[in-house]
Amino acid sequence: MSAGNSDDKPNLRSIASLAGVSHMTVSRVLNGHPNIRPATREKVLRVVEELNYQRNSAARALATRKSRRIGVIVDRPVEIGPDSTLRAVEHAAREAGYSVSSVAASPDDDGVMPREAVDYLTAHGIDALCVIAPRASSVDVLRELTDGIPTLIVKADDDANFLTASVDQRLGATLAVQHLIDLGHREIVHVAGPLDWLDARARERGWHARLKRAGLHIPPAFVGDWSADSGYEFAVAFDELPPFTAIFAANDQMALGILHGFRERGIRVPEDVSVVGFDDLSVSRHFLPTLTTVRQDFHALGTLAVEILVAALEGDSTERRSRIAPELIIRESTASPRVM
Amino acid sequence: MSAGNSDDKPNLRSIASLAGVSHMTVSRVLNGHPNIRPATREKVLRVVEELNYQRNSAARALATRKSRRIGVIVDRPVEIGPDSTLRAVEHAAREAGYSVSSVAASPDDDGVMPREAVDYLTAHGIDALCVIAPRASSVDVLRELTDGIPTLIVKADDDANFLTASVDQRLGATLAVQHLIDLGHREIVHVAGPLDWLDARARERGWHARLKRAGLHIPPAFVGDWSADSGYEFAVAFDELPPFTAIFAANDQMALGILHGFRERGIRVPEDVSVVGFDDLSVSRHFLPTLTTVRQDFHALGTLAVEILVAALEGDSTERRSRIAPELIIRESTASPRVM
DNA sequence: GGGCACTATGTTCCCGGTAACGTCGCGGCG
DNA sequence: CGCCGCGACGTTACCGGGAACATAGTGCCC
Structure with missing residues (x-):
């Protein structure tokens, strides 16, 4: 607490001056560029560590024109299935260095309004879109809204316009x-x-x-x-x-x-x-x-969705779609019918 | 499709030149500044409408040093209650012009790791933090991590360090x-x-x-x-x-x-x-x-949480905490005990 | 009719990163 | 020995907005 912080958060330039290099060198170190001398790298990292520096994601997004954020639309009101998938997506995205912004249906209405949802998400800057538990009507509308944004829809049928992933x-x-x-x-x-x-x-x-x-x-x-x-x-x-x-x-x-x-x-x-x-x-x-x-397996589903989306975003696009096999769990509620 | 779009997205300057004003005038119109002639305002809005212009949130965040984003930590694995609250928070935040970034516990582990969660959220830029279904241990750790970030914890006891809201x-x-x-x-x-x-x-x-x-x-x-x-x-x-x-x-x-x-x-x-x-x-x-x-009433809870947080963020801080009354629903699983 | 207080708008700079290009030193090679 | 290529940086410009200050018009009052 109050451990002699200079009031403002550190930025690339302050790190740079403390490390005795230019701010670009710091940027390169942080981005893992190849042509950096080990000694320089360590010097920079030490200062970064010391000041507990975190890059400003807004500035990064502005400069790179990439938000590293995935928008998620959940087209069903609160239910374990969609929410589990959403959480799995969030988790996998986090692991992959992305963040997630979601628009989910409220308890009152059936699903989300796709146009408003997409507007909201694009306004907040997303690189990709993922739609969970979609209605057919939503998919139709999305077709003309997601121009230029890699979009994955959690559905089983292939689709020329979208990436897909699903449990079969x-x-x-x-x-x-x-x-x-x-x-x-x-x-x-x-x-x-x-x-x-x-x-x-x-x-x-x-x-x-x-x-x-x-x-x-x-x-x-x-x-x-x-x-x-x-x-x-x-x-x-x-x-x-x-x-x-x-x-x-x-x-x-x-x-x-x-x-x-x-x-x-x-x-x-x-x-x-x-x-x-x-x-x-x-x-x-x-x-x-x-x-x-x-x-x-909702967790596997969310993980798969992010994998496919990230692959699409980062170029090594291998698969456009994939299905997960469900499993029958037999318990007490089924039995042979009585002979009539 | 391909309706003669200039390749890049419009920005303040392109709107400005089309409307025959400076970019600052456009900015002022969009921010609802008072001293704008109605004629100018309409001229600008027309162009904005026409190009379907959306402000770049990253640039805005960079300039204002405000992300208009609320970080949410959900400290319990998937369950209807916490997820309903999360969705309500997301909904209310959206209505208030904020977006939400969440870190939620996975099915495997008990809760989230508070330090990692806060790091992740602050790295992605949040103005405020909301913690749903917290563990006591998380709260303890959060106390020293949320310095400077208005933080609301969904819990019933008052807390000198945090805003609170809860169902009683x-x-x-x-x-x-x-x-x-x-x-x-x-x-x-x-x-x-x-x-x-x-x-x-x-x-x-x-x-x-x-x-x-x-x-x-x-x-x-x-x-x-x-x-x-x-x-x-x-x-x-x-x-x-x-x-x-x-x-x-x-x-x-x-x-x-x-x-x-x-x-x-x-x-x-x-x-x-x-x-x-x-x-x-x-x-x-x-x-x-x-x-x-x-x-x-999880929906009311989420809504209340955002209300309190937004009030804190935007200065008109009235209440620091508030409780919602739960309701007993009597059904078949209770009855008077048999006389022994 | 000139100074004055506003109103409406324009200019400039800055936010904190990254891309693109410039520079400098050094080793290898003809 | 001079030139070239390249590794390791530095410089500058720019991303798209907003704050702060500057400036032109306008009505009002003495």
């Missing part, structure tokens, strides 16, 4: 449905997320495709809103629904709502109906019954 | 315990979070204080780790525990684990034991049984 949603859905088929289920319904979301669509398609391939009846999907409440509402309407013996829910929260609704209606899981979720929230293994679900 | 944790705990007492419970145990976390401590103290005031027996608190798993482990050890009829769990996740463990042990909730949680996650109303809990 269709594979996840396939694993879930396959598991139910293997157990002997023939009537498998789907409680989907809002189909404007790409993840919801991909899961619905995976479910649909697997049923079709198995030659099973394909009932219309019930569309929820990701919330446990919507799963609950689906379940309490059980008596009015066409018969089925298994449900694939598009996320664990809706699955939880379904468990709750069934309990109230006296329908037993898994004896009467099997339920599979998606995400494997940390709490899902404590639902009653514990939930069979599809695990997504 | 002790009040929340008091509400929970009061509810159990009102139902006729006399043996009320607490499943706490790790006591290094200020929130965990405050809840433990609230529980302790209310029991003491009621003259009830105060059993030692069981310390979990916030996870549903730790609640589960507590519950399955039921037979080895001293007798009790009610549990106050420090968060909903541990409460869920408790419900799960009790189910396995054949202990009925609320008939045998009542359970109260804390947080009111969106899923808590679908637990089996639905969970009585203490609701925290």
